[in-house]
Amino acid sequence: xxxxxxxxxxxxxxxxxxxxxxxxxxxxxxxxxxxxxxxxxxxxxxxxxxxxxxxxxxxxxxxxxxxxxxxxxxxxxxxxxxxxxxxxxxxxxxxxxxxxxxxxxxxxxxxxxxxxxxxxxxxxxxxxxxxxxxxxx
Numbered sequence: 001x002x003x004x005x006x007x008x009x010x011x012x013x014x015x016x017x018x019x020x021x022x023x024x025x026x027x028x029x030x031x032x033x034x035x036x037x038x039x040x041x042x043x044x045x046x047x048x049x050x051x052x053x054x055x056x057x058x059x060x061x062x063x064x065x066x067x068x069x070x071x072x073x074x075x076x077x078x079x080x081x082x083x084x085x086x087x088x089x090x091x092x093x094x095x096x097x098x099x100x101x102x103x104x105x106x107x108x109x110x111x112x113x114x115x116x117x118x119x120x121x122x123x124x125x126x127x128x129x130x131x132x133x134x135x136x137x
Contacts, residue, residue, distance in 0.1 A: 001051035004028075004044065005127025007092065007119050008055055008072040013037060014119025016127045017048055025127030027120035038078050045083045053079050056092030056126040090130040092122065 005025045007014035013033050016025040031040055045053070055076040058069040076087040 002049055003127055003131065004041070004048070004050045004053045005123040005130070006041075006053060006055045006075075007123040007126055008058070008068065008075055009033060009119065010068060010071065012119050013041075014121070014123035015041075015044070016120060016124035017050070018127060018131060022131060024131060025124040027117055027124045030117070030119045038075075038082055041079060042083045045079075045085060050083075050085060052085055053083075053087045054090050054127050054130040055079075055087055056122070057089040058092055088130060088134075090126050092126050 001022050002020055003018040003022055003025070005014075005016035005018070007016075011033055013031050015028045015031065017028045018025050028044075031037055044050070053076070055072055058066050058072050073089070076089065079085065080087045
């Protein structure tokens, strides 16, 4: 089964897709967080035959919810309602920082605003983390 990973943000949403076996996540795209984003994601879920969605669970370093956590949870619930697929939540602590570090050589001289693929890479890290620790098959 294929999974969709989501790095939810108030302005941008990073997306990742797993391989067909559901073993590992790969960066897919970044979409703007607009009122039509759920429609866009539902189209992607249908097109790619996604059977489950993993949304990054936004928490502060003490384990409590941060301001975006409630929006991410609502977003996940809307995906379940509209696309009919289960949504799982996975910790996203440090995923954006890790995604920025991954291609260090290539991005060494760039400012953080010049990391166009960071959100999609963070989504892939969230997805791979979930897939590696669960029996999802």
